[in-house]
Amino acid sequence: MTHFFESLSAIHARMHDACRQSPLAVPRPTLVAVSKTQPVERLRDALDARQRVFGENRVQEAKEKWPELRAAFPDVVLHLIGPLQTNKAKEALALFDVIETLDREKLAREVSGLRAQGEEFRTKEFYIQVNTGEEPQKAGVAPKEAGAFIHYCIHELKLPVTGLMCIPPAEEEPAPHFALLRNIAKAHHLPNLSMGMSGDFDTALMLGATHIRVGTALFGERD
């Protein structure tokens, strides 16, 4: 048994426990394995263990690692979880199934413009990143602006926005941030909630996460 398989089993057990403990938990949350900085050998271990959903934070890195693996594993689902520069939007639309980091008008307009040109892109869903802690260095729309931005993306730009994502401030209790994200999603009838990482995914699941993004607890410390 590989180290990955053991970590994966342990995480599935924790996911199961968290979901049993809370009435807010969704029945089958998705584990997004955060494979940023991991070499292709480690991705192969994960694929051998039947993990299929992965998160990467850089377009260039994902482009180098995934197309070849995808030829062998066509059911791989890739999420972009890092900030997206406007000039990389087209590459991202070709590579990722889900872009979790729609975080500003300029990017939303760019993506919408590319989609309007008629090309078939891989990206079928977008999540809006909300800066729940209103941290100046962090990407995402402020909670009080989220409603207007969601409305703009869905109704004016016709983007298939299906969820929200957040990264709570490192030094704070994450639960209030997860609860806030859940409330915003609920108010706008968005079904997907990407929240919780290695250190706090149990809490996120208990507060209704549909997607948790786990790197270190699966692959070990990153170099």
Ligand SMILES: *Cc1c(COP(=O)(O)O)cnc(C)c1O
């Ligand atoms: C790296 C990263 C993660 C995974 O963090 P771990 O603590 O290693 O589980 C999750 N979400 C985002 C946006 C990340 O950049």
